[in-house]
Amino acid sequence: MATVPKRKHATKLRLFVWTDFSPDYTSGLAFAIAKDETDARKLIEKERGYKVYAWGDLTIYSLTKRIARCVSGGG
Secondary structure, three states, rough: OOOOOOOOOOOEEEEEEEEEOOOOOOOOOEEEEEOOOOHHHHHHHHHHHOOOOOOOEEEEEEEEOOOOOOOOOOO
């Protein structure tokens, strides 16, 4: 019977959340699930389609617990 080899170094993914992201008239929000901050920024810039100049405040969460955050819109 064949065995499945174990991964030596499983990549730990984390949730990266930027508040006050790319503000214009109001602040924005950006998030990515990635292995590190560099990877997260690349994913967001790829999604956005161009370079981000105002990242805002970053909070990093491990994906081992439940969390919720929200940003209200308005005028």
